[in-house]
Structures are given as C-alpha cells and as structure tokens.
Amino acid sequence: MSESSDKDVLTSRTSPGAIATVGDERPSSPTVRPAQRRRPDWRKRLEILLLSGPAIFMFLAFVIFPVVMAAYYGFFRWKGYGAPTDFVGLDNYLIIFKDSAFHEALMHNGFILVMSLVLQGPAAVALALLLNQNMRGRSLVRVLIFVPYVISEVIVGTGWSLMLQTNGAVNGMLVKMGLPGWTVDWLSDPKVAIWSLMVIITWKYVGFAVILFLAGLQSIPTELFEASAIDGATYWKTQRYITLPLLGPTIRIWAFLSIIGSLQLFDLVYIVWGQYVASTAGTSTMATYMVTNGRMAGNYGFGNAVAVVLFFISLAIALVYQRFVLRRDTEGALTEGKK
Amino acid sequence: MKLRKILAISAAMAVGAGALGACGGDDSGSGSDDSSMTFWHNSTTGEGKAYWESTVADFEAANPGVTISIQAIQNEDMDGKLQTALNSGDAPDIFMARGGGKLADVVEAGQVKDISDAIDDTTRAALGDAALNAFSVDGKIYGMPTAILPGGVYYSQDLFDQAGITAAPTTMDELDTAVSALKTAGISPVALGGKDAWPAAHWYYFFALRECSQQTIEDAAKSKSFDDPCWLAAGEDLQAFADTEPFNDGFLTTTAQQGAGSSAGLIANHLAGMELMGAWNPGVIASLTPDEKPLADLAWFPFPAVDGGDGDPGAMMGGVDGFSCSVDAPDACTDFLNFFMQKEYQEGYANAFHTLPASKDAQGVVSEPALQSILTAYNEAPYVTVWMDTLFGQNVGNALNSGVVDLLAGKGDPAGIVQAVADAAAKG
Numbered sequence: 227m228s229e230s231s232d233k234d235v236l237t238s239r240t241s242p243g244a245i246a247t248v249g250d251e252r253p254s255s256p257t258v259r260p261a262q263r264r265r266p267d268w269r270k271r272l273e274i275l276l277l278s279g280p281a282i283f284m285f286l287a288f289v290i291f292p293v294v295m296a297a298y299y300g301f302f303r304w305k306g307y308g309a310p311t312d313f314v315g316l317d318n319y320l321i322i323f324k325d326s327a328f329h330e331a332l333m334h335n336g337f338i339l340v341m342s343l344v345l346q347g348p349a350a351v352a353l354a355l356l357l358n359q360n361m362r363g364r365s366l367v368r369v370l371i372f373v374p375y376v377i378s379e380v381i382v383g384t385g386w387s388l389m390l391q392t393n394g395a396v397n398g399m400l401v402k403m404g405l406p407g408w409t410v411d412w413l414s415d416p417k418v419a420i421w422s423l424m425v426i427i428t429w430k431y432v433g434f435a436v437i438l439f440l441a442g443l444q445s446i447p448t449e450l451f452e453a454s455a456i457d458g459a460t461y462w463k464t465q466r467y468i469t470l471p472l473l474g475p476t477i478r479i480w481a482f483l484s485i486i487g488s489l490q491l492f493d494l495v496y497i498v499w500g501q502y503v504a505s506t507a508g509t510s511t512m513a514t515y516m517v518t519n520g521r522m523a524g525n526y527g528f529g530n531a532v533a534v535v536l537f538f539i540s541l542a543i544a545l546v547y548q549r550f551v552l553r554r555d556t557e558g559a560l561t562e563g564k565k
Numbered sequence: 566m567k568l569r570k571i572l573a574i575s576a577a578m579a580v581g582a583g584a585l586g587a588c589g590g591d592d593s594g595s596g597s598d599d600s601s602m603t604f605w606h607n608s609t610t611g612e613g614k615a616y617w618e619s620t621v622a623d624f625e626a627a628n629p630g631v632t633i634s635i636q637a638i639q640n641e642d643m644d645g646k647l648q649t650a651l652n653s654g655d656a657p658d659i660f661m662a663r664g665g666g667k668l669a670d671v672v673e674a675g676q677v678k679d680i681s682d683a684i685d686d687t688t689r690a691a692l693g694d695a696a697l698n699a700f701s702v703d704g705k706i707y708g709m710p711t712a713i714l715p716g717g718v719y720y721s722q723d724l725f726d727q728a729g730i731t732a733a734p735t736t737m738d739e740l741d742t743a744v745s746a747l748k749t750a751g752i753s754p755v756a757l758g759g760k761d762a763w764p765a766a767h768w769y770y771f772f773a774l775r776e777c778s779q780q781t782i783e784d785a786a787k788s789k790s791f792d793d794p795c796w797l798a799a800g801e802d803l804q805a806f807a808d809t810e811p812f813n814d815g816f817l818t819t820t821a822q823q824g825a826g827s828s829a830g831l832i833a834n835h836l837a838g839m840e841l842m843g844a845w846n847p848g849v850i851a852s853l854t855p856d857e858k859p860l861a862d863l864a865w866f867p868f869p870a871v872d873g874g875d876g877d878p879g880a881m882m883g884g885v886d887g888f889s890c891s892v893d894a895p896d897a898c899t900d901f902l903n904f905f906m907q908k909e910y911q912e913g914y915a916n917a918f919h920t921l922p923a924s925k926d927a928q929g930v931v932s933e934p935a936l937q938s939i940l941t942a943y944n945e946a947p948y949v950t951v952w953m954d955t956l957f958g959q960n961v962g963n964a965l966n967s968g969v970v971d972l973l974a975g976k977g978d979p980a981g982i983v984q985a986v987a988d989a990a991a992k993g
Contacts, residue, residue: 392815
C-alpha cells in the first residue's frame with residue numbers, strides 16, 4: 227500500500243516537470259498554442275480530482291478522522307456512552323507510562339520485533355536461495371511455504387492453540403514418542419509462551435518474506451552471475467558479494483513491513499491466549515493491552531490514549547527507519563527519475 | 566465530449582450516493598415510529614430463537630398495528646453493538662440487559678427508559694424484590710427480569726460415587742477432602758475455564774461472598790474500593806484452595822464453553838468432577854455431551870461455607886437476565902415486557918432455555934434435578950447479590966478477571982487483586 231502510493235507521488239512529481247522541459251525545448255514550434263495547453267491542464271485537474279477524490283475522501287474519513295478523534299477522546303475519562311465530558315488532561319498518558327503492565331507489553335513488542343527479524347530474515351533468505359535453484363517439485367514447495375501466510379489469523383491461532391494446549395497434540399505426540407519429560411505448558415508457562423508465539427509467527431509469516439525475496443532475486447541480472455562464474459567465484463562468494471547486496475533493497479523493505487507488523491501485533495495473541503491470559507503468560511502486546519484496558523474494561527477514554535501512544539511509537543520508529551535505512555533506496559529511485 | 570461524459574458520470578455518482586444515503590435514512594427512522602419496534606436478544610439458534618419468534622408473533626396478534634422486528638445477536642457481540650447503537654442515536658427499542666454497573670452507565674447517559682410505573686401488579690408480585698433490584702438504579706427500575714441464574718457447584722454424581730464421596734461438601738474442609746478423594750480416584754477434581762478469565766474470577770467472587778458481609782459488598786459497589794480486610798481474606802482463601810491444585814491440567818488455556826476440551830465439556834464427558842458456574846450451565850453441558858442430551862447424573866450444591874467469614878453461608882450470588890426499553894421507545898415497549906412475563910410465556914422461556922424463570926408463578930415447570938436444588942437454595946437464601954463483575958461494573962470486573970488469573974498462575978498474590986481494583990479505578 228505504502229509502496230504504491232510512493233510510486234504515485236514519484237510519477238506525478240516527475241511528469242509535470244517532463245512536460246515543462248519538453249515545452250521549453252521547443253519554443254519556436256508554432257503548433258503549440260497556449261490555449262490548447264491550458265485546456266488539457268484544467269481537464270487534467272478535474273480528472274485527478276474526480277478519480278482521486280473518492281479515495282482521498284475515504285482516507286480522510288476512515289483514517290485521518292478516527293486518528294484525530296482518538297487523540298481527542300484520549301484526554302477524557304470516558305465510558306463510551308454519550309459525549310465525553312470529564313476532561314482529565316494528560317492523566318491517561320501518565321497512567322500508561324507508569325503502568326507496569328504496559329511496560330511489559332512494550333518489552334514483549336520489542337522482543338517480537340527483534341526476534342522476528344533474527345529468526346525470519348536468515349531463514350527466508352536461505353529458503354529463497356534454495357527455491358531459486360532448478361529442482362524437482364519447486365513450485366510445490368513454494369506453495370507450501372506460502373500457504374500459512376494466506377490462511378487467516380483466526381484459523382492459524384485456533385489451530386495452534388489447540389495443538390499447544392497442555393493436553394494438546396504436541397504434548398500427546400511427545401509422550402507417544404517416549405519423551406514425556408519434554409512436555410511443557412507451551413502456552414501458559416511464562417518462560418516458554420513467548421517462544422511458542424515466535425514459532426507461530428515465524429511459521430505464519432516466513433512465506434511472505436520468501437516470496438518477496440524470490441521476486442527480488444528475479445530482478446538481479448543473470449550477467450552478473452555469469453561474470454562471477456567466469457572469474458572463478460565459488461557459489462558462496464557469489465551469494466555473498468552479488469546476491470545479498472543486490473537483494474538489499476528488498477530485505478530493507480521486508481524488514482520495514484515486519485517491524486510495523488510486530489509493533490501492531492494483536493490478532494494471533496488475542497486468538498491463542500484469549501482476552502485475559504496474554505499478560506499472565508507474558509505474551510501481551512501494546513495492542514492487547516489497549517483492548518483489555520480500553521474496550522474490555524469499558525474505559526474508552528483510556529483505551530484511546532493507549533491507541534495514541536501506540537500510534538506515535540509506530541510512527542517514530544517508521545520515520546527513523548525511513549530516514550536512516552530506506553533513504554538510500556528512495557534516493558536511488560529519485561535520481562533515476564531525474565535522468 | 567469527454568467532459569460531458571465525466572459530468573454524466575459524476576452526476577450518476579451523486580444520485581447513487583444520494584440513494585445510499587436514503588437507504589441509511591430508512592433504517593434509522595424505525596426507532597421513532599409508534600407502531601413498529603426493534604428487538605435485540607442473544608438467542609441465535611435453536612429453542613431460544615424459536616421461543617422469541619413465537620412470543621413476538623403472539624404479541625403482534627394481540628396488539629393489532631404493532632410490529633416488532635427481531636434481531637438475534639451473538640452474545641459476545643451484544644455489548645459492543647449495543648453501545649455503538651446507543652451512541653449513534655439509533656438504539657433498538659427493546660434490548661437485552663443484565664443490570665448492575667453496566668446498566669448504571671447506560672442510565673447515567675440517559676439512554677434507557679424508567680419503567681418503574683409501567684410494570685403491572687401481577688408481574689411485580691410474581692417477580693419479588695430480589696429480581697427487580699437487579700435492574701434498579703437509585704430506586705427506579707430500568708429493566709424487566711426474565712431469568713434468574715444463581716451460581717454454585719455443578720458436579721457429576723457418578724464420579725463422586727466412584728471417588729467414594731457420600732455427601733455433597735458443605736464446608737471448605739469437606740471440599741478439600743472431596744478434591745483429594747477425586748484425585749486419588751484419578752479424576753480431575755475441578756474444571757476451570759481460565760482462558761475466559763471470568764470463570765476463574767467467579768471463584769474469587771464466591772470466597773468474597775462468604776468472607777464479606779452483605780453491607781460491605783453493597784458499600785464496595787458504591788465506593789469501588791476494596792479496603793475492607795475481607796477482600797484480602799477472600800484472595801487468601803482462593804490462594805489456599807489453589808495451592809491444593811484442584812483444577813484440571815492446563816486450566817489457564819481451557820475455555821469455558823467451547824467444545825469438548827472446555828470446562829463444561831470436561832464435565833459433559835465425565836473427565837472432571839465439578840465446576841463452579843451459573844444456572845445456564847445445564848444447558849451448555851447438555852449441548853456438549855456425546856449424544857447432546859442433558860447429563861443424567863448432573864447434580865448441584867451451593868458454594869461451601871468458609872470458617873470465620875462475615876457473609877451468610879446461605880447467601881447466593883447469580884445473574885439476572887432481562888430486557889430494557891430505550892428512552893425513545895414507544896409505550897408498546899413496556900406492554901411487550903409485561904406480555905412476555907405472563908405465566909405461560911415464562912414457562913415457555915424456562916423450557917426453551919433450560920433455566921430458571923424469574924416469575925415465581927412459572928417456577929413449577931422446572932424439572933431438571935440440578936435446577937430444582939438451585940431453586941430450593943435460592944428461595945431459602947437470606948440475600949442474593951448479582952455477579953460481582955456486574956455489581957462493580959465492567960471496569961472493576963475486568964481488573965478482577967486479570968488479577969485472579971495472575972493469582973492462579975502463580976504470578977500474583979491476594980494483595981495484587983486488591984491493588985488491581987485500585988489501579989482500574991484510576992483508568993476509568
């Protein structure tokens with residue numbers, strides 16, 4: 227979504243400039259009359275307005291407006307009935323920053339963010355390299371790896387929670403395999419639960435990374451591999467000095483999507499651990515904290531304040547990432563446009 | 566040419582948008598019309614759904630010109646949808662309510678009708694004060710109770726016999742003995758749906774009911790503060806009980822009502838001895854037995870007495886289901902409430918929902934043994950309080966849910982429960 231809108235911005239920025247240079251270069255041409263130039267301009271604006279208007283309206287009404295309203299409600303102690311009246315200023319925010327449950331949730335988000343990158347990144351690159359080879363059953367393996375990503379979160383969560391229950395399939399299998407000592411409370415032991423969550427997340431989302439990386443690999447010119455082969459580079463050297471650097475932009479975009487996903491993680495945790503047990507099991511996230519203390523408690527003012535905090539944390543991380551990591555990718559794109 | 570096309574398209578879009586708007590308008594108009602009402606209840610399947618359909622049909626036949634359109638809404642979606650509808654000014658005329666702090670919030674926002682003077686005398690007499698009190702806020706009545714759902718311990722008589730337990734426990738000591746007897750017999754003593762949290766919180770509520778006097782509970786409902794030492798004592802009782810490890814393996818990830826692995830499912834399939842629940846439980850268990858028939862050996866005993874507690878050992882706690890009218894609902898709304906409280910409709914309600922009707926006139930129809938013992942205990946109880954999460958409101962109830970789950974998981978302590986209530990009060 228964000229990618230495509232960036233592209234729109236780029237094209238709309240470059241195209242008027244291109245028209246202007248074309249006009250400047252041919253001042254002597256008698257066929258270009260000012261009146262003709264203005265009319266298409268006016269019609270173009272109408273067209274832009276007409277075509278983008280509904281989208282802009284929807285964006286303002288269903289994204290920007292709710293964000294503004296959440297910020298407004300966050301200043302009130304409000305039960306969700308009628309208009310908010312009990313203005314409490316920044317009290318809600320003070321409570322959030324002092325609440326140890328929120329600190330824990332934030333820590334869990336940080337852990338999930340880092341571990342998602344660490345677990346999924348190398349695994350996905352390895353799988354993508356493997357699946358880029360010519361081998362039997364390649365399409366089948368590709369489909370199998372991508373299937374978990376397509377299955378809805380609710381089904382994934384329900385399935386895994388049934389398997390990982392104390393009396394579930396995983397422990398049952400361990401006992402049948404003669405390893406009763408290995409059985410663990412996968413979901414309710416606080417030492418284990420977050421790792422169970424990481425397994426589920428990795429299983430679910432690694433396919434998405436693999437597909438992205440495979441697409442990135444297709445865009446690397448084969449001439450480079452041929453040249454390196456002629457120069458006598460080994461397979462590993464080729465991957466290290468050609469594939470990985472040229473896959474960089476794709477990896478950076480994937481990492482960005484993964485980070486945003488980790489910060490806003492809600493559905494899997496909510497399905498597997500239910501409405502209340504997540505914080506006990508040590509898998510609560512900022513989003514589950516928001517739902518438990520906002521919606522479930524009926525404290526809608528407080529919940530909105532949590533939403534605002536979540537929004538700013540995500541925004542800050544996204545901006546920092548764009549500024550320091552993604553900048554070289556976008557810069558490259560811009561110079562290309564100027565040529 | 567192109568411009569004309571664009572204009573034509575935009576005109577068409579404008580007309581389309583207008584039409585959409587008009588559709589929306591039609592829907593919202595129904596609230597103010599005197600002859601037609603909307604009705605939200607939570608029985609989306611089976612006998613309960615059929616009961617409301619036939620009752621509404623009878624009411625419409627008896628009151629020509631009045632129409633009621635029914636919307637059955639999944640129970641878990643009800644609160645959220647109702648809140649949105651009330652805020653949007655497009656509230657259903659008749660909607661399900663459960664009294665207590667939640668109803669008080671709606672009353673405070675001025676969105677529900679005061680029906681104190683509209684209840685007819687027969688209904689009032691048949692209900693008695695206890696049921697009506699559940700829907701009273703500051704002495705005015707805002708809802709019509711249809712069912713009473715007191716809580717207590719459901720158990721399997723066969724499993725108790727197998728473990729050699731001869732009489733239902735009446736004190737905590739006897740309960741502890743029963744727990745160890747069941748364990749010795751290789752049976753999970755107590756099923757608990759900890760994933761849903763509220764079944765775990767019920768254990769704390771009942772210890773508090775035994776530890777705290779009626780006055781203390783009522784005061785706490787107003788002050789939202791758990792300063793009285795009895796609240797801490799209740800947590801200590803629960804901790805002591807939990808230390809005997811009475812609950813089924815993996816109770817923290819067990820749900821209450823969904824499927825054979827849920828706590829109700831464990832009872833239904835003779836995999837656990839007992840479960841602390843409300844009076845809806847026989848119906849839930851019946852739907853989870855292998856043949857989907859009521860469990861033949863299901864029996865019930867009241868929550869045991871606690872040594873040295875200030876609460877009466879006979880006191881009961883339970884929910885009251887009922888219906889309220891929105892503040893803008895026509896007078897026909899209260900007519901409907903009175904209509905379905907007549908004896909024959911309350912008897913039909915009890916049969917359809919396998920539960921206890923609020924009207925005492927209709928309670929003769931109750932035949933299931935577990936429900937009969939509840940009814941006896943209920944009618945002998947010196948006082949009845951509503952579920953404490955209902956009593957204290959959503960915010961405190963929610964905090965108690967988390968606090969009790971933490972305690973049972975070994976992550977918190979009795980003082981943590983009291984602290985959780987104080988923390989929650991700061992947020993709302």
